[in-house]
Amino acid sequence: LATNLFLLQGMGVEDHLSWNAPSWSISAEFFAYLLFAAIVFTTGRRSWIWLVAAAVTAPLFLLAFxxxxxxxxxxxxxxxxxxxxxxxALLAWFQHDSIAEARQALAGDARARLAWTAAEMAMIAVIGVFVALAGDNDAGIAAPLVFALALYLFAHEGGWISAFLRTRPMLMLGALSYSIYMVHIFVQARMINVGGLVERKFGLHLLGDIVLRGDHAPGFGADLPGVGLAAILAMLVATIAVSWCTWRFVEMPALAWFRRLAKRI
Structure with missing residues:
Protein backbone atom coordinates (compact mmCIF):
# COMPACT_ATOMS: atom_id res chain seq x y z
CA LEU A 1 0.00 0.00 0.00
CA ALA A 2 2.84 2.41 0.84
CA THR A 3 4.39 2.09 -2.62
CA ASN A 4 1.03 2.91 -4.20
CA LEU A 5 0.48 5.91 -1.94
CA PHE A 6 3.86 7.33 -2.94
CA LEU A 7 3.50 6.29 -6.60
CA LEU A 8 6.48 3.97 -6.50
CA GLN A 9 4.80 0.84 -7.89
CA GLY A 10 6.26 1.38 -11.36
CA MET A 11 9.76 2.28 -10.24
CA GLY A 12 11.26 -1.14 -9.58
CA VAL A 13 10.47 -1.12 -5.87
CA GLU A 14 8.01 -4.03 -6.06
CA ASP A 15 8.60 -7.42 -7.64
CA HIS A 16 4.98 -7.77 -8.79
CA LEU A 17 1.99 -5.71 -9.83
CA SER A 18 0.30 -4.56 -6.64
CA TRP A 19 -3.19 -3.38 -5.73
CA ASN A 20 -4.64 -1.71 -8.86
CA ALA A 21 -2.36 -3.24 -11.49
CA PRO A 22 -2.69 -0.58 -14.25
CA SER A 23 -1.53 2.15 -11.87
CA TRP A 24 2.10 1.15 -12.44
CA SER A 25 2.04 3.38 -15.52
CA ILE A 26 0.74 6.34 -13.52
CA SER A 27 3.70 5.88 -11.20
CA ALA A 28 6.13 5.80 -14.13
CA GLU A 29 4.48 8.79 -15.80
CA PHE A 30 4.55 10.84 -12.61
CA PHE A 31 8.31 10.53 -12.29
CA ALA A 32 8.80 10.97 -16.03
CA TYR A 33 6.95 14.29 -15.80
CA LEU A 34 9.08 15.37 -12.87
CA LEU A 35 12.24 14.48 -14.77
CA PHE A 36 11.00 16.29 -17.89
CA ALA A 37 10.23 19.42 -15.87
CA ALA A 38 13.68 19.31 -14.28
CA ILE A 39 15.35 18.90 -17.68
CA VAL A 40 13.42 21.79 -19.24
CA PHE A 41 14.08 24.00 -16.22
CA THR A 42 17.82 23.33 -16.23
CA THR A 43 18.62 23.02 -19.95
CA GLY A 44 15.95 25.14 -21.64
CA ARG A 45 16.12 25.06 -25.43
CA ARG A 46 18.60 22.20 -25.35
CA SER A 47 16.14 19.88 -23.64
CA TRP A 48 15.51 18.04 -26.90
CA ILE A 49 19.04 16.60 -26.70
CA TRP A 50 18.13 14.79 -23.49
CA LEU A 51 14.89 13.61 -25.04
CA VAL A 52 16.81 12.13 -27.97
CA ALA A 53 19.19 10.46 -25.54
CA ALA A 54 16.27 8.87 -23.67
CA ALA A 55 14.55 7.78 -26.88
CA VAL A 56 17.75 6.08 -28.06
CA THR A 57 19.00 4.50 -24.84
CA ALA A 58 15.67 3.29 -23.41
CA PRO A 59 14.97 0.69 -26.12
CA LEU A 60 18.58 -0.47 -25.97
CA PHE A 61 18.21 -0.93 -22.22
CA LEU A 62 15.03 -2.96 -22.70
CA LEU A 63 16.69 -5.11 -25.35
CA ALA A 64 19.56 -5.82 -22.99
CA PHE A 65 17.76 -6.38 -19.70
CA ALA A 89 7.74 15.16 -26.58
CA LEU A 90 10.15 15.27 -29.53
CA LEU A 91 7.23 15.08 -31.93
CA ALA A 92 5.59 18.04 -30.21
CA TRP A 93 8.92 19.88 -29.96
CA PHE A 94 9.74 19.76 -33.66
CA GLN A 95 6.41 19.22 -35.43
CA HIS A 96 3.76 21.11 -33.47
CA ASP A 97 3.75 24.23 -35.64
CA SER A 98 4.01 22.37 -38.95
CA ILE A 99 1.13 20.08 -38.01
CA ALA A 100 -1.01 23.07 -37.06
CA GLU A 101 -0.25 24.71 -40.41
CA ALA A 102 -1.04 21.48 -42.26
CA ARG A 103 -4.43 21.27 -40.53
CA GLN A 104 -5.34 24.70 -41.83
CA ALA A 105 -4.18 23.83 -45.34
CA LEU A 106 -6.24 20.62 -45.33
CA ALA A 107 -9.48 22.34 -44.36
CA GLY A 108 -12.07 21.99 -47.12
CA ASP A 109 -9.83 19.97 -49.46
CA ALA A 110 -11.97 16.94 -50.40
CA ARG A 111 -9.27 15.21 -52.42
CA ALA A 112 -6.78 15.55 -49.60
CA ARG A 113 -9.41 14.24 -47.18
CA LEU A 114 -9.67 11.02 -49.20
CA ALA A 115 -5.90 10.61 -49.30
CA TRP A 116 -5.58 11.16 -45.56
CA THR A 117 -8.42 8.73 -44.91
CA ALA A 118 -6.56 6.07 -46.89
CA ALA A 119 -3.41 6.84 -44.91
CA GLU A 120 -5.30 6.54 -41.62
CA MET A 121 -6.79 3.20 -42.63
CA ALA A 122 -3.36 1.96 -43.66
CA MET A 123 -1.92 3.08 -40.32
CA ILE A 124 -4.60 1.17 -38.42
CA ALA A 125 -3.77 -1.92 -40.49
CA VAL A 126 -0.06 -1.49 -39.77
CA ILE A 127 -0.76 -1.26 -36.05
CA GLY A 128 -2.92 -4.38 -36.16
CA VAL A 129 -0.25 -6.37 -38.00
CA PHE A 130 2.48 -5.06 -35.71
CA VAL A 131 0.62 -6.01 -32.54
CA ALA A 132 -0.17 -9.46 -33.94
CA LEU A 133 3.41 -10.18 -34.96
CA ALA A 134 5.47 -8.33 -32.37
CA GLY A 135 3.45 -8.69 -29.20
CA ASP A 136 5.61 -11.41 -27.66
CA ASN A 137 9.12 -10.81 -29.00
CA ASP A 138 11.84 -8.17 -29.07
CA ALA A 139 10.31 -6.54 -32.13
CA GLY A 140 7.62 -5.26 -29.78
CA ILE A 141 10.17 -2.85 -28.32
CA ALA A 142 9.64 -0.81 -31.49
CA ALA A 143 6.02 -0.17 -30.42
CA PRO A 144 6.58 3.45 -29.32
CA LEU A 145 8.10 4.21 -32.72
CA VAL A 146 5.07 2.74 -34.49
CA PHE A 147 2.66 4.65 -32.29
CA ALA A 148 4.67 7.86 -32.64
CA LEU A 149 4.16 7.54 -36.38
CA ALA A 150 0.45 6.97 -35.79
CA LEU A 151 0.33 10.02 -33.52
CA TYR A 152 2.02 12.14 -36.18
CA LEU A 153 -0.45 10.96 -38.81
CA PHE A 154 -3.63 11.36 -36.77
CA ALA A 155 -2.50 14.69 -35.32
CA HIS A 156 -3.09 16.19 -38.76
CA GLU A 157 -6.79 15.27 -38.43
CA GLY A 158 -6.96 15.02 -42.19
CA GLY A 159 -9.13 11.94 -42.76
CA TRP A 160 -12.65 10.78 -42.06
CA ILE A 161 -11.47 8.55 -39.23
CA SER A 162 -10.06 11.61 -37.49
CA ALA A 163 -13.34 13.39 -38.12
CA PHE A 164 -15.20 10.52 -36.49
CA LEU A 165 -12.87 10.67 -33.50
CA ARG A 166 -13.82 14.34 -33.08
CA THR A 167 -17.53 13.55 -32.64
CA ARG A 168 -19.04 14.19 -29.22
CA PRO A 169 -19.30 10.53 -28.14
CA MET A 170 -15.66 9.91 -29.05
CA LEU A 171 -14.54 13.10 -27.30
CA MET A 172 -16.46 11.98 -24.24
CA LEU A 173 -14.71 8.61 -24.32
CA GLY A 174 -11.43 10.48 -24.62
CA ALA A 175 -12.28 12.52 -21.55
CA LEU A 176 -13.10 9.31 -19.68
CA SER A 177 -10.07 7.41 -20.96
CA TYR A 178 -7.92 7.98 -17.88
CA SER A 179 -10.68 6.78 -15.58
CA ILE A 180 -11.44 3.85 -17.89
CA TYR A 181 -7.83 2.79 -17.72
CA MET A 182 -7.71 3.07 -13.95
CA VAL A 183 -10.95 1.22 -13.12
CA HIS A 184 -11.31 -1.45 -15.81
CA ILE A 185 -9.38 -4.16 -13.95
CA PHE A 186 -11.31 -3.39 -10.76
CA VAL A 187 -14.64 -3.66 -12.61
CA GLN A 188 -13.57 -6.90 -14.28
CA ALA A 189 -12.50 -8.43 -10.97
CA ARG A 190 -15.78 -7.48 -9.29
CA MET A 191 -17.75 -8.99 -12.18
CA ILE A 192 -15.83 -12.25 -11.75
CA ASN A 193 -16.62 -12.14 -8.02
CA VAL A 194 -20.32 -11.69 -8.79
CA GLY A 195 -20.17 -14.43 -11.41
CA GLY A 196 -18.74 -16.81 -8.82
CA LEU A 197 -21.53 -15.98 -6.38
CA VAL A 198 -24.18 -16.54 -9.05
CA GLU A 199 -22.58 -19.87 -9.97
CA ARG A 200 -22.71 -21.11 -6.40
CA LYS A 201 -26.21 -19.78 -5.77
CA PHE A 202 -27.95 -21.04 -8.89
CA GLY A 203 -25.67 -23.83 -10.07
CA LEU A 204 -24.88 -22.10 -13.37
CA HIS A 205 -21.65 -22.59 -15.29
CA LEU A 206 -20.38 -19.07 -15.98
CA LEU A 207 -16.69 -19.10 -15.09
CA GLY A 208 -13.86 -21.26 -16.29
CA ASP A 209 -10.10 -21.42 -16.38
CA ILE A 210 -8.48 -19.20 -19.02
CA VAL A 211 -4.83 -18.58 -19.83
CA LEU A 212 -3.71 -14.95 -19.78
CA ARG A 213 -0.08 -14.26 -20.72
CA GLY A 214 0.82 -17.78 -19.73
CA ASP A 215 -0.92 -17.60 -16.34
CA HIS A 216 -4.14 -19.35 -15.41
CA ALA A 217 -7.00 -17.17 -14.21
CA PRO A 218 -10.79 -17.39 -13.80
CA GLY A 219 -12.80 -15.85 -16.61
CA PHE A 220 -16.18 -15.82 -18.30
CA GLY A 221 -16.99 -18.00 -21.28
CA ALA A 222 -14.08 -20.42 -21.13
CA ASP A 223 -16.41 -23.14 -22.42
CA LEU A 224 -19.37 -21.01 -23.53
CA PRO A 225 -18.37 -18.26 -25.99
CA GLY A 226 -21.81 -16.68 -25.76
CA VAL A 227 -21.36 -16.13 -22.05
CA GLY A 228 -17.95 -14.61 -22.69
CA LEU A 229 -19.34 -12.20 -25.29
CA ALA A 230 -22.17 -11.14 -22.98
CA ALA A 231 -19.66 -10.62 -20.16
CA ILE A 232 -17.46 -8.45 -22.39
CA LEU A 233 -20.42 -6.25 -23.35
CA ALA A 234 -21.52 -5.99 -19.72
CA MET A 235 -17.99 -5.12 -18.64
CA LEU A 236 -17.76 -2.37 -21.27
CA VAL A 237 -21.00 -0.80 -20.10
CA ALA A 238 -20.08 -1.14 -16.42
CA THR A 239 -16.57 0.22 -16.96
CA ILE A 240 -17.82 3.29 -18.81
CA ALA A 241 -20.48 3.91 -16.15
CA VAL A 242 -18.02 3.60 -13.26
CA SER A 243 -15.47 5.68 -15.18
CA TRP A 244 -17.97 8.48 -15.66
CA CYS A 245 -18.53 8.55 -11.89
CA THR A 246 -14.82 8.67 -11.07
CA TRP A 247 -14.26 11.27 -13.80
CA ARG A 248 -17.12 13.46 -12.61
CA PHE A 249 -16.68 13.16 -8.87
CA VAL A 250 -12.94 12.48 -8.45
CA GLU A 251 -10.91 13.47 -11.49
CA MET A 252 -12.61 16.75 -12.39
CA PRO A 253 -12.78 18.10 -8.81
CA ALA A 254 -9.11 17.18 -8.32
CA LEU A 255 -8.16 19.00 -11.53
CA ALA A 256 -10.11 22.06 -10.43
CA TRP A 257 -8.39 22.00 -7.04
CA PHE A 258 -4.93 21.79 -8.61
CA ARG A 259 -5.73 24.64 -10.99
CA ARG A 260 -6.75 26.84 -8.06
CA LEU A 261 -3.59 25.84 -6.23
CA ALA A 262 -1.45 26.64 -9.29
CA LYS A 263 -2.95 30.12 -9.53
CA ARG A 264 -1.99 30.82 -5.92
CA ILE A 265 1.56 29.65 -6.55
Missing part, protein backbone atom coordinates in the same frame (compact mmCIF):
# COMPACT_ATOMS: atom_id res chain seq x y z
CA UNK A 66 14.07 -7.09 -20.25
CA UNK A 67 13.06 -10.75 -20.21
CA UNK A 68 9.52 -9.84 -21.27
CA UNK A 69 10.39 -7.60 -24.20
CA UNK A 70 8.14 -4.50 -24.12
CA UNK A 71 5.78 -5.99 -21.54
CA UNK A 72 7.51 -4.43 -18.54
CA UNK A 73 5.66 -2.69 -15.74
CA UNK A 74 6.68 -2.88 -12.06
CA UNK A 75 10.31 -3.57 -12.97
CA UNK A 76 11.33 -1.37 -15.90
CA UNK A 77 8.12 0.61 -16.27
CA UNK A 78 9.93 3.91 -15.81
CA UNK A 79 12.32 3.11 -18.68
CA UNK A 80 9.40 2.10 -20.88
CA UNK A 81 7.62 5.34 -20.02
CA UNK A 82 10.67 7.50 -20.74
CA UNK A 83 10.95 5.84 -24.14
CA UNK A 84 7.41 6.63 -25.26
CA UNK A 85 7.22 9.99 -23.51
CA UNK A 86 10.46 11.20 -25.10
CA UNK A 87 9.26 10.31 -28.59
CA UNK A 88 5.98 12.13 -28.01
Missing amino acids: SHRHMDVSFDFGFIRCLYGFSLG
Whole structure:
Protein backbone atom coordinates (compact mmCIF):
# COMPACT_ATOMS: atom_id res chain seq x y z
CA LEU A 1 0.00 0.00 0.00
CA ALA A 2 2.84 2.41 0.84
CA THR A 3 4.39 2.09 -2.62
CA ASN A 4 1.03 2.91 -4.20
CA LEU A 5 0.48 5.91 -1.94
CA PHE A 6 3.86 7.33 -2.94
CA LEU A 7 3.50 6.29 -6.60
CA LEU A 8 6.48 3.97 -6.50
CA GLN A 9 4.80 0.84 -7.89
CA GLY A 10 6.26 1.38 -11.36
CA MET A 11 9.76 2.28 -10.24
CA GLY A 12 11.26 -1.14 -9.58
CA VAL A 13 10.47 -1.12 -5.87
CA GLU A 14 8.01 -4.03 -6.06
CA ASP A 15 8.60 -7.42 -7.64
CA HIS A 16 4.98 -7.77 -8.79
CA LEU A 17 1.99 -5.71 -9.83
CA SER A 18 0.30 -4.56 -6.64
CA TRP A 19 -3.19 -3.38 -5.73
CA ASN A 20 -4.64 -1.71 -8.86
CA ALA A 21 -2.36 -3.24 -11.49
CA PRO A 22 -2.69 -0.58 -14.25
CA SER A 23 -1.53 2.15 -11.87
CA TRP A 24 2.10 1.15 -12.44
CA SER A 25 2.04 3.38 -15.52
CA ILE A 26 0.74 6.34 -13.52
CA SER A 27 3.70 5.88 -11.20
CA ALA A 28 6.13 5.80 -14.13
CA GLU A 29 4.48 8.79 -15.80
CA PHE A 30 4.55 10.84 -12.61
CA PHE A 31 8.31 10.53 -12.29
CA ALA A 32 8.80 10.97 -16.03
CA TYR A 33 6.95 14.29 -15.80
CA LEU A 34 9.08 15.37 -12.87
CA LEU A 35 12.24 14.48 -14.77
CA PHE A 36 11.00 16.29 -17.89
CA ALA A 37 10.23 19.42 -15.87
CA ALA A 38 13.68 19.31 -14.28
CA ILE A 39 15.35 18.90 -17.68
CA VAL A 40 13.42 21.79 -19.24
CA PHE A 41 14.08 24.00 -16.22
CA THR A 42 17.82 23.33 -16.23
CA THR A 43 18.62 23.02 -19.95
CA GLY A 44 15.95 25.14 -21.64
CA ARG A 45 16.12 25.06 -25.43
CA ARG A 46 18.60 22.20 -25.35
CA SER A 47 16.14 19.88 -23.64
CA TRP A 48 15.51 18.04 -26.90
CA ILE A 49 19.04 16.60 -26.70
CA TRP A 50 18.13 14.79 -23.49
CA LEU A 51 14.89 13.61 -25.04
CA VAL A 52 16.81 12.13 -27.97
CA ALA A 53 19.19 10.46 -25.54
CA ALA A 54 16.27 8.87 -23.67
CA ALA A 55 14.55 7.78 -26.88
CA VAL A 56 17.75 6.08 -28.06
CA THR A 57 19.00 4.50 -24.84
CA ALA A 58 15.67 3.29 -23.41
CA PRO A 59 14.97 0.69 -26.12
CA LEU A 60 18.58 -0.47 -25.97
CA PHE A 61 18.21 -0.93 -22.22
CA LEU A 62 15.03 -2.96 -22.70
CA LEU A 63 16.69 -5.11 -25.35
CA ALA A 64 19.56 -5.82 -22.99
CA PHE A 65 17.76 -6.38 -19.70
CA SER A 66 14.07 -7.09 -20.25
CA HIS A 67 13.06 -10.75 -20.21
CA ARG A 68 9.52 -9.84 -21.27
CA HIS A 69 10.39 -7.60 -24.20
CA MET A 70 8.14 -4.50 -24.12
CA ASP A 71 5.78 -5.99 -21.54
CA VAL A 72 7.51 -4.43 -18.54
CA SER A 73 5.66 -2.69 -15.74
CA PHE A 74 6.68 -2.88 -12.06
CA ASP A 75 10.31 -3.57 -12.97
CA PHE A 76 11.33 -1.37 -15.90
CA GLY A 77 8.12 0.61 -16.27
CA PHE A 78 9.93 3.91 -15.81
CA ILE A 79 12.32 3.11 -18.68
CA ARG A 80 9.40 2.10 -20.88
CA CYS A 81 7.62 5.34 -20.02
CA LEU A 82 10.67 7.50 -20.74
CA TYR A 83 10.95 5.84 -24.14
CA GLY A 84 7.41 6.63 -25.26
CA PHE A 85 7.22 9.99 -23.51
CA SER A 86 10.46 11.20 -25.10
CA LEU A 87 9.26 10.31 -28.59
CA GLY A 88 5.98 12.13 -28.01
CA ALA A 89 7.74 15.16 -26.58
CA LEU A 90 10.15 15.27 -29.53
CA LEU A 91 7.23 15.08 -31.93
CA ALA A 92 5.59 18.04 -30.21
CA TRP A 93 8.92 19.88 -29.96
CA PHE A 94 9.74 19.76 -33.66
CA GLN A 95 6.41 19.22 -35.43
CA HIS A 96 3.76 21.11 -33.47
CA ASP A 97 3.75 24.23 -35.64
CA SER A 98 4.01 22.37 -38.95
CA ILE A 99 1.13 20.08 -38.01
CA ALA A 100 -1.01 23.07 -37.06
CA GLU A 101 -0.25 24.71 -40.41
CA ALA A 102 -1.04 21.48 -42.26
CA ARG A 103 -4.43 21.27 -40.53
CA GLN A 104 -5.34 24.70 -41.83
CA ALA A 105 -4.18 23.83 -45.34
CA LEU A 106 -6.24 20.62 -45.33
CA ALA A 107 -9.48 22.34 -44.36
CA GLY A 108 -12.07 21.99 -47.12
CA ASP A 109 -9.83 19.97 -49.46
CA ALA A 110 -11.97 16.94 -50.40
CA ARG A 111 -9.27 15.21 -52.42
CA ALA A 112 -6.78 15.55 -49.60
CA ARG A 113 -9.41 14.24 -47.18
CA LEU A 114 -9.67 11.02 -49.20
CA ALA A 115 -5.90 10.61 -49.30
CA TRP A 116 -5.58 11.16 -45.56
CA THR A 117 -8.42 8.73 -44.91
CA ALA A 118 -6.56 6.07 -46.89
CA ALA A 119 -3.41 6.84 -44.91
CA GLU A 120 -5.30 6.54 -41.62
CA MET A 121 -6.79 3.20 -42.63
CA ALA A 122 -3.36 1.96 -43.66
CA MET A 123 -1.92 3.08 -40.32
CA ILE A 124 -4.60 1.17 -38.42
CA ALA A 125 -3.77 -1.92 -40.49
CA VAL A 126 -0.06 -1.49 -39.77
CA ILE A 127 -0.76 -1.26 -36.05
CA GLY A 128 -2.92 -4.38 -36.16
CA VAL A 129 -0.25 -6.37 -38.00
CA PHE A 130 2.48 -5.06 -35.71
CA VAL A 131 0.62 -6.01 -32.54
CA ALA A 132 -0.17 -9.46 -33.94
CA LEU A 133 3.41 -10.18 -34.96
CA ALA A 134 5.47 -8.33 -32.37
CA GLY A 135 3.45 -8.69 -29.20
CA ASP A 136 5.61 -11.41 -27.66
CA ASN A 137 9.12 -10.81 -29.00
CA ASP A 138 11.84 -8.17 -29.07
CA ALA A 139 10.31 -6.54 -32.13
CA GLY A 140 7.62 -5.26 -29.78
CA ILE A 141 10.17 -2.85 -28.32
CA ALA A 142 9.64 -0.81 -31.49
CA ALA A 143 6.02 -0.17 -30.42
CA PRO A 144 6.58 3.45 -29.32
CA LEU A 145 8.10 4.21 -32.72
CA VAL A 146 5.07 2.74 -34.49
CA PHE A 147 2.66 4.65 -32.29
CA ALA A 148 4.67 7.86 -32.64
CA LEU A 149 4.16 7.54 -36.38
CA ALA A 150 0.45 6.97 -35.79
CA LEU A 151 0.33 10.02 -33.52
CA TYR A 152 2.02 12.14 -36.18
CA LEU A 153 -0.45 10.96 -38.81
CA PHE A 154 -3.63 11.36 -36.77
CA ALA A 155 -2.50 14.69 -35.32
CA HIS A 156 -3.09 16.19 -38.76
CA GLU A 157 -6.79 15.27 -38.43
CA GLY A 158 -6.96 15.02 -42.19
CA GLY A 159 -9.13 11.94 -42.76
CA TRP A 160 -12.65 10.78 -42.06
CA ILE A 161 -11.47 8.55 -39.23
CA SER A 162 -10.06 11.61 -37.49
CA ALA A 163 -13.34 13.39 -38.12
CA PHE A 164 -15.20 10.52 -36.49
CA LEU A 165 -12.87 10.67 -33.50
CA ARG A 166 -13.82 14.34 -33.08
CA THR A 167 -17.53 13.55 -32.64
CA ARG A 168 -19.04 14.19 -29.22
CA PRO A 169 -19.30 10.53 -28.14
CA MET A 170 -15.66 9.91 -29.05
CA LEU A 171 -14.54 13.10 -27.30
CA MET A 172 -16.46 11.98 -24.24
CA LEU A 173 -14.71 8.61 -24.32
CA GLY A 174 -11.43 10.48 -24.62
CA ALA A 175 -12.28 12.52 -21.55
CA LEU A 176 -13.10 9.31 -19.68
CA SER A 177 -10.07 7.41 -20.96
CA TYR A 178 -7.92 7.98 -17.88
CA SER A 179 -10.68 6.78 -15.58
CA ILE A 180 -11.44 3.85 -17.89
CA TYR A 181 -7.83 2.79 -17.72
CA MET A 182 -7.71 3.07 -13.95
CA VAL A 183 -10.95 1.22 -13.12
CA HIS A 184 -11.31 -1.45 -15.81
CA ILE A 185 -9.38 -4.16 -13.95
CA PHE A 186 -11.31 -3.39 -10.76
CA VAL A 187 -14.64 -3.66 -12.61
CA GLN A 188 -13.57 -6.90 -14.28
CA ALA A 189 -12.50 -8.43 -10.97
CA ARG A 190 -15.78 -7.48 -9.29
CA MET A 191 -17.75 -8.99 -12.18
CA ILE A 192 -15.83 -12.25 -11.75
CA ASN A 193 -16.62 -12.14 -8.02
CA VAL A 194 -20.32 -11.69 -8.79
CA GLY A 195 -20.17 -14.43 -11.41
CA GLY A 196 -18.74 -16.81 -8.82
CA LEU A 197 -21.53 -15.98 -6.38
CA VAL A 198 -24.18 -16.54 -9.05
CA GLU A 199 -22.58 -19.87 -9.97
CA ARG A 200 -22.71 -21.11 -6.40
CA LYS A 201 -26.21 -19.78 -5.77
CA PHE A 202 -27.95 -21.04 -8.89
CA GLY A 203 -25.67 -23.83 -10.07
CA LEU A 204 -24.88 -22.10 -13.37
CA HIS A 205 -21.65 -22.59 -15.29
CA LEU A 206 -20.38 -19.07 -15.98
CA LEU A 207 -16.69 -19.10 -15.09
CA GLY A 208 -13.86 -21.26 -16.29
CA ASP A 209 -10.10 -21.42 -16.38
CA ILE A 210 -8.48 -19.20 -19.02
CA VAL A 211 -4.83 -18.58 -19.83
CA LEU A 212 -3.71 -14.95 -19.78
CA ARG A 213 -0.08 -14.26 -20.72
CA GLY A 214 0.82 -17.78 -19.73
CA ASP A 215 -0.92 -17.60 -16.34
CA HIS A 216 -4.14 -19.35 -15.41
CA ALA A 217 -7.00 -17.17 -14.21
CA PRO A 218 -10.79 -17.39 -13.80
CA GLY A 219 -12.80 -15.85 -16.61
CA PHE A 220 -16.18 -15.82 -18.30
CA GLY A 221 -16.99 -18.00 -21.28
CA ALA A 222 -14.08 -20.42 -21.13
CA ASP A 223 -16.41 -23.14 -22.42
CA LEU A 224 -19.37 -21.01 -23.53
CA PRO A 225 -18.37 -18.26 -25.99
CA GLY A 226 -21.81 -16.68 -25.76
CA VAL A 227 -21.36 -16.13 -22.05
CA GLY A 228 -17.95 -14.61 -22.69
CA LEU A 229 -19.34 -12.20 -25.29
CA ALA A 230 -22.17 -11.14 -22.98
CA ALA A 231 -19.66 -10.62 -20.16
CA ILE A 232 -17.46 -8.45 -22.39
CA LEU A 233 -20.42 -6.25 -23.35
CA ALA A 234 -21.52 -5.99 -19.72
CA MET A 235 -17.99 -5.12 -18.64
CA LEU A 236 -17.76 -2.37 -21.27
CA VAL A 237 -21.00 -0.80 -20.10
CA ALA A 238 -20.08 -1.14 -16.42
CA THR A 239 -16.57 0.22 -16.96
CA ILE A 240 -17.82 3.29 -18.81
CA ALA A 241 -20.48 3.91 -16.15
CA VAL A 242 -18.02 3.60 -13.26
CA SER A 243 -15.47 5.68 -15.18
CA TRP A 244 -17.97 8.48 -15.66
CA CYS A 245 -18.53 8.55 -11.89
CA THR A 246 -14.82 8.67 -11.07
CA TRP A 247 -14.26 11.27 -13.80
CA ARG A 248 -17.12 13.46 -12.61
CA PHE A 249 -16.68 13.16 -8.87
CA VAL A 250 -12.94 12.48 -8.45
CA GLU A 251 -10.91 13.47 -11.49
CA MET A 252 -12.61 16.75 -12.39
CA PRO A 253 -12.78 18.10 -8.81
CA ALA A 254 -9.11 17.18 -8.32
CA LEU A 255 -8.16 19.00 -11.53
CA ALA A 256 -10.11 22.06 -10.43
CA TRP A 257 -8.39 22.00 -7.04
CA PHE A 258 -4.93 21.79 -8.61
CA ARG A 259 -5.73 24.64 -10.99
CA ARG A 260 -6.75 26.84 -8.06
CA LEU A 261 -3.59 25.84 -6.23
CA ALA A 262 -1.45 26.64 -9.29
CA LYS A 263 -2.95 30.12 -9.53
CA ARG A 264 -1.99 30.82 -5.92
CA ILE A 265 1.56 29.65 -6.55
